[in-house]
Amino acid sequence: MSATFAGPITRSPHPASSASDRIHRLDIRDLDELSPDTTESHGEEGLTMRNQKEIRETSIRSARKLNIRELRALLGRCGMSVSDYDIEYVAALHGADGQPAYGASPHDGCGRPLPGNRGRPLILLSDLALADLETAVVTIYHEIAHHRSYRSVGHAGTEAAAERYGWRMYSEFVRQSA
Numbered sequence: 001m002s003a004t005f006a007g008p009i010t011r012s013p014h015p016a017s018s019a020s021d022r023i024h025r026l027d028i029r030d031l032d033e034l035s036p037d038t039t040e041s042h043g044e045e046g047l048t049m050r051n052q053k054e055i056r057e058t059s060i061r062s063a064r065k066l067n068i069r070e071l072r073a074l075l076g077r078c079g080m081s082v083s084d085y086d087i088e089y090v091a092a093l094h095g096a097d098g099q100p101a102y103g104a105s106p107h108d109g110c111g112r113p114l115p116g117n118r119g120r121p122l123i124l125l126s127d128l129a130l131a132d133l134e135t136a137v138v139t140i141y142h143e144i145a146h147h148r149s150y151r152s153v154g155h156a157g158t159e160a161a162a163e164r165y166g167w168r169m170y171s172e173f174v175r176q177s178a
Helices: 028-032 068-077 133-153 159-177
Strands: 048-051 086-089 100-105 122-125
Touching: 068 086, 068 133, 068 159, 100 133, 122 133, 133 159
Parallel strands: 086 122
Antiparallel strands: 048 100, 100 122
């Protein structure tokens, strides 16, 4: 599978989502941001990834990584079920540029999601994504944004739009778990 990236993902917090930003639907702002961008190709096989350009030693923690089953349960208890997706662990993911990636939402050449073990759209998470709760939640919803974009408009959308969606959903997660 091949993929290209426009550049590193920056980590800046986004304001908490409003009550009208619901968890399981793309709103008009999301659809407007999903226009094709030739500078952000996702390859012939449609592999979309959340990647990191430079890894610092502090980002790879010695703390126990999150368990996907526990993470799914935690999201479900907050009303943010991810049961429509198969989330699977891979020790390491690498983008086309060879840099480590947080996660991936693989699609075939026609834009159909590759299925996981249960036949649902697959989301792959690496050790980077499971380093802490914030990163895991942002990464899962970043990849969900790519799946939803393919389903809605036939392409992966932009990395920036997927990242904004991931942060909005993390804000919702924090609000729901408070």
